[in-house]
Amino acid sequence: xxxxxxxxxxxxxxxxxxxxxLTVRAGEVHAIMGPNGSGKSTLxxxxxxxxxxxxxxxxxxxxxxxxxxxDPEERAREGVFLAFQYPxxxxxxxNSYFLRSALNAVRKHRGLxxxxxxxxxxxxxxxxxTIGWDQSFMSRxxxxxxxxxxxxxxEILQLAILEPRLAILDETDSGLDIDALxxxxxxxxxxxxxxxxxxxxxxxxxxxxxxxPDVVHVLVxxxxxxxxxxxxxxxxxxxxxxxxxxxxxxx
Amino acid sequence: xxxxxxxxxxxxxxxFSGNGASGAPAWLRDLREQAIARFVETGFPSTHDEQWxxxxxxxxxxxxxxxxxxxxxxxxxxxxxxxxxxxxxxxxSPDLVQRHxxxxxxxxxxxxxxxxxxxLADGLLVHVPDRLVIDGPIHVTCAIPxxxxxxxxxxxxxxxxGREAQARVVxxxxxxxxxxxxxxxxxxxxxxxxxxxxxxxxxxxxxRGYHVATSQSxxxxxxRLVFTTVTLGxxxxxxxxxGVLDGSGSYFLLNGLSVVGxxxxxxxxxxxxxxxxxxxxxxxxxxxxxxxxxxxxNGRIIVRPGAQRTDSKQTNNNLLLSRDARADSQPxxxxxxxxxxxxxxxxxxxxxxxxxxxxxxxxxxxxxARGLLTYGFAAEILDRIEMPEVRNMLDGLLRExxxxxxxxxxxx
Numbered sequence: 001x002x003x004x005x006x007x008x009x010x011x012x013x014x015x016x017x018x019x020x021x022l023t024v025r026a027g028e029v030h031a032i033m034g035p036n037g038s039g040k041s042t043l044x045x046x047x048x049x050x051x052x053x054x055x056x057x058x059x060x061x062x063x064x065x066x067x068x069x070x071d072p073e074e075r076a077r078e079g080v081f082l083a084f085q086y087p088x089x090x091x092x093x094x095n096s097y098f099l100r101s102a103l104n105a106v107r108k109h110r111g112l113x114x115x116x117x118x119x120x121x122x123x124x125x126x127x128x129x130t131i132g133w134d135q136s137f138m139s140r141x142x143x144x145x146x147x148x149x150x151x152x153x154x155e156i157l158q159l160a161i162l163e164p165r166l167a168i169l170d171e172t173d174s175g176l177d178i179d180a181l182x183x184x185x186x187x188x189x190x191x192x193x194x195x196x197x198x199x200x201x202x203x204x205x206x207x208x209x210x211x212x213p214d215v216v217h218v219l220v221x222x223x224x225x226x227x228x229x230x231x232x233x234x235x236x237x238x239x240x241x242x243x244x245x246x247x248x249x250x251x
Numbered sequence: 252x253x254x255x256x257x258x259x260x261x262x263x264x265x266x267f268s269g270n271g272a273s274g275a276p277a278w279l280r281d282l283r284e285q286a287i288a289r290f291v292e293t294g295f296p297s298t299h300d301e302q303w304x305x306x307x308x309x310x311x312x313x314x315x316x317x318x319x320x321x322x323x324x325x326x327x328x329x330x331x332x333x334x335x336x337x338x339x340x341x342x343x344s345p346d347l348v349q350r351h352x353x354x355x356x357x358x359x360x361x362x363x364x365x366x367x368x369x370x371l372a373d374g375l376l377v378h379v380p381d382r383l384v385i386d387g388p389i390h391v392t393c394a395i396p397x398x399x400x401x402x403x404x405x406x407x408x409x410x411x412x413g414r415e416a417q418a419r420v421v422x423x424x425x426x427x428x429x430x431x432x433x434x435x436x437x438x439x440x441x442x443x444x445x446x447x448x449x450x451x452x453x454x455x456x457x458x459r460g461y462h463v464a465t466s467q468s469x470x471x472x473x474x475r476l477v478f479t480t481v482t483l484g485x486x487x488x489x490x491x492x493x494g495v496l497d498g499s500g501s502y503f504l505l506n507g508l509s510v511v512g513x514x515x516x517x518x519x520x521x522x523x524x525x526x527x528x529x530x531x532x533x534x535x536x537x538x539x540x541x542x543x544x545x546x547x548x549n550g551r552i553i554v555r556p557g558a559q560r561t562d563s564k565q566t567n568n569n570l571l572l573s574r575d576a577r578a579d580s581q582p583x584x585x586x587x588x589x590x591x592x593x594x595x596x597x598x599x600x601x602x603x604x605x606x607x608x609x610x611x612x613x614x615x616x617x618x619x620a621r622g623l624l625t626y627g628f629a630a631e632i633l634d635r636i637e638m639p640e641v642r643n644m645l646d647g648l649l650r651e652x653x654x655x656x657x658x659x660x661x662x663x
Contacts (some may be wrong), residue, residue: 026440048608048612049612051604051608052604057276071611072608072611072612073613073614073615073617073620076613076614077611081612084609084612090597090610090624090627091627091628092626092627092628092629092630093623093624093626093630096608098613098623099620101613101623102610103612103617105616125450130436136623141627158613204641
């Protein structure tokens with residue numbers, strides 16, 4: 001599904017990723033943990049193709065394709081999805097129009113007919129039912145005036161509708177209280193599938209109680225320093241990140 | 252300002268006032284005489300004049316325009332409403348016209364208003380009597396006349412709503428002729444106590460047109476005005492919107508939008524005058540500037556002494572879609588009362604890169620994402636129009652302009 005080799009990336013001339021290696025197979029859930037500033041979010045953004053980040057070395061293969069060659073929209077159409085840490089508010093565009101535009105862009109790429117508002121409503125209702133939410137914020141402008149929890153739920157709803165092969169969740173737990181966290185995690189769990197992989201970026205082990213990963217990686221100073229099973233997350237929770245990097249230069 | 256231009260206008264005025272316009276009542280002839288005298292005194296404004304700093308009207312002054320007749324087109328007129336030319340109104344409701352015409356948009360405050368008042372003939376009166384509630388919008392359209400080289404028109408509109416009357420008006424300026432033209436429009440809006448008006452003004456003339464306009468409103472107690480001005484056309488346009496909240500409990504929502512490109516120049520000068528206490532005004536003006544276009548916004552809020560508990564909010568956002576586009580934004584607050592709430596804010600900048608990436612990361616192509624964001628920025632203004640059919644019409648124009656071709660109306 002995803003193969004990252006020796007990935008180096010910088011933003012505004014500062015190198016953040018300093019040689020990341022990561023392999024994710026179909027259906028697996030990988031957690032990327034690490035202290036603040038370790039490069040977790042950078043990795044997520046680079047995979048989605050944020051233009052502010054420059055890849056200076058390394059390769060990323062996704063379903064056999066060179067992912068780094070593709071524009072952000074091409075990646076999305078090929079099935080890469082990033083749930084943003086800070087979802088962006090877009091004035092004047094309703095959430096349902098936004099979701100339909102996105103779905104139609106993806107459908108077009110897959111050779112499927114585009115959906116009109118009524119057809120889309122059916123898809124939407126189906127998805128909302130699957131994840132157990134109502135459509136109360138569909139007629140509001142995208143993320144405009146949404147609470148932290150609503151924004152994160154909206155990201156997961158997009159995930160449900162776009163049906164990606166690779167979903168990257170960037171600190172989806174940040175800013176959520178425990179109830180909201182459970183709701184979001186339950187929705188994600190319902191979306192797990194044998195042909196869909198997840199990369200869950202988080203600072204805290206807490207989320208991983210609800211979205212149980214197959215593999216846990218610890219990213220420190222732009223490199224993956226340790227890889228293990230779900231117990232690794234618990235150990236990190238107890239002992240902090242210092243022991244992973246041997247205590248050197250890590251907050 | 253050259254003397255020859257003034258002489259040219261004076262000669263046209265002499266011909267005009269000695270001709271068909273001579274049949275007007277004495278008070279109207281006086282109004283015109285005072286106005287032309289005022290114009291001869293001031294001439295056209297120059298960029299040394301603070302109010303005209305960013306808008307150079309020299310091309311207007313230097314073009315020899317020919318005075319032309321205005322032909323208003325009106326849509327269906329709801330029962331009980333009077334929509335008629337001044338010529339007819341002067342026989343049917345002479346007192347009404349005399350009581351209001353030229354009383355709000357005054358020749359002394361703006362040379363173009365002076366000029367328009369001097370050539371005042373082709374006016375239209377919309378009168379909604381006391382307590383009459385009209386649902387469907389009243390459409391009035393004014394087009395640049397074809398056939399005359401360099402035509403100049405001075406359309407005049409007077410909208411009077413009686414006590415507790417309620418109406419919707421759409422004022423549309425259009426027309427595209429091969430050469431230059433000047434439209435110099437003055438609209439006066441008078442709302443009686445408790446009256447409610449949703450008024451939408453759209454200017455979509457051809458790019459060779461010059462368009463200068465003043466929309467002046469006066470609101471009595473507890474009245475409510477939603478005024479939307481949309482500028483899509485004309486090479487150079489200047490629109491002064493002046494609202495006087497002359498009664499406590501009155502409410503004024505001013506919505507402005509310009510979507511322009513190429514070398515178009517749009518200048519919105521707005522003045523919201525809180526003359527009485529306990530009134531509320533909100534102003535939202537968004538501009539989208541592509542090509543080498545230039546936007547000017549000057550938003551003045553005056554809170555008169557004694558206008559306590561005024562609540563006034565002003566926002567001006569400008570989106571620059573190209574490196575050659577430019578926008579100048581100037582808020583101007585003059586507050587002479589102490590118990591008031593006034594806020595203002597303005598932004599000038601390109602599309603938000605993060606928002607662009609957000610859309611692209613969902614599969615929307617870069618060009619479509621730009622169109623959508625731009626559309627959303629403009630639609631925010633249109634969404635405040637309370638007339639669905641007008642909003643949809645403008646929505647269509649906007650989508651056409653920005654290449655956002657799909658229906659935005661959603662099933663939810």
